[in-house]
Structure formats: C-alpha cells, structure tokens
Amino acid sequence: MTLPNRLRELMVRVTHLEKRASLVGGLEGRDLSGRDLSEMDFSNANLKRTNLRGADLKTANLSKADLRGAIITGAHLWDANLLEADLRGADLEGADLTGADLTYADLEGANLSGADLAYANLMGADLKGANLRGANLFEADLGGATYNDSTTLPANIDPHQLATMIKV
Numbered sequence: 525m526t527l528p529n530r531l532r533e534l535m536v537r538v539t540h541l542e543k544r545a546s547l548v549g550g551l552e553g554r555d556l557s558g559r560d561l562s563e564m565d566f567s568n569a570n571l572k573r574t575n576l577r578g579a580d581l582k583t584a585n586l587s588k589a590d591l592r593g594a595i596i597t598g599a600h601l602w603d604a605n606l607l608e609a610d611l612r613g614a615d616l617e618g619a620d621l622t623g624a625d626l627t628y629a630d631l632e633g634a635n636l637s638g639a640d641l642a643y644a645n646l647m648g649a650d651l652k653g654a655n656l657r658g659a660n661l662f663e664a665d666l667g668g669a670t671y672n673d674s675t676t677l678p679a680n681i682d683p684h685q686l687a688t689m690i691k692v
Contacts, residue, residue, distance in 0.1 A: 557595075567605075637676075651675050652692065661685060 552570045557577040565585045573593045580600045587607040594614045603623040611631045618638045626646045633653040642662040646669050653674040661681060667688040671677065677686070 562600075651689075 551574055553573045555575045556579055557575045560580045561584055562580045562582040566589050567585045567587045569589045571589050571591045571594055576594055576596045576599050578598045581604050582600055582602045585605045586609050587605045589609050591609055591611045591614050596619050597615050597617045599619045601619055601621045601624050606624055606626045606629050608628045611629055611634050613633045615635045616639050617635050620640045621644050622640050623643045626644055626649050628648040630650045631654045632650050636654055636656045636659050638658045640660045641664045642660050644664045647665050647667045649669045651669050651671045655676045656678050657676045659678050666685045670690045670692050672692050
C-alpha cells in the first residue's frame with residue numbers, strides 16, 4: 525500500500541472515530557441536525573425523538589433502531605439500512621431514501637410526504653396511518669407492506685405496487 529493510500533485510509537478511520545466520540549452519552553432526544561453521520565452504525569440504537577433534520581445518513585446502518593418520533597425531515601438516507609427499524613410517528617417529510625432498505629420497518633403514523641423512496645425496499649413494512657402524499661415510489665418494492673384507510677398513498681402509485689400491498 526502506498527503512503528498516500530495508507531494516509532487516506534487512516535484519515536477515514538480518524539473521521540469515523542471523531543464521529544463516534546462526538547455521540548458519546550446517549551442519543552435519545554439529541555440534536556444531530558445537519559451532521560455527517562454517513563456510514564455510521566446505529567443498529568439497535570435508541571434515537572427516539574432525535575433531531576436528524578438534514579443529516580447525512582447515506583449508507584448508515586439503522587437496522588432495528590428506535591426512531592419513534594424522530595425528526596428526519598430532508599435527511600439523506602441513500603442506501604441506508606433501516607431493516608426492522610421502529611419509525612412510528614417519525615417525520616421523514618422530504619427525506620431522500622433512495623435505495624434504502626426498510627424491510628419490515630414500522631412506519632405506522634409516519635410522515636413520508638414528499639419523500640424520495642425510489643428503488644427502496646419496503647417489503648413487509650407497516651404503513652398503517654402513514655402519510656405518503658407526494659412520495660416518489662418509483663421501482664420501490666412494496667410487497668407485503670400493510671396499509672389501512674388512514675394511510676395516505678401518493679396519487680400516482682403504480683397499480684402493480686398497490687396490488688402487492690395488504691390492506692388491513
């Protein structure tokens with residue numbers, strides 16, 4: 525490994541260590557708005573009511589994280605892992621979830637209005653009472669996702685996507 529490559533690798537490690545160190549002391553209810561949290565591992569983390577407005581969470585691992593009531597408006601979650609995340613009542617208005625994995629995520633009562641969910645995986649997700657008005661669901665996988673009469677779906681939802689969902 526050449527010196528420039530080794531230096532680049534060390535700088536990436538230092539950046540990740542700095543990010544982790546700045547988050548010590550618990551995350552519930554913290555203001556992390558606008559922070560670069562890309563590639564961070566928040567699996568199983570308690571992020572209830574945390575302000576993540578405009579945060580960069582690209583490729584972050586939020587699997588099984590508790591994000592109930594979190595403010596995630598305008599955040600960048602490209603290719604983020606939200607497998608089985610608890611997002612009940614979370615505000616994701618205008619968030620970019622392109623390619624995100626929301627398999628079996630609980631989005632009951634969440635606000636996803638204007639969110640970009642293109643190519644996202646929402647298989648088995650709970651969308652009861654969620655607001656998806658104006659959301660981009662292009663090529664999103666909604667197979668087995670549940671919804672009810674309180675769910676607001678985008679006006680332009682693909683009929684094939686709707687046919688794969690389960691109304692409860």
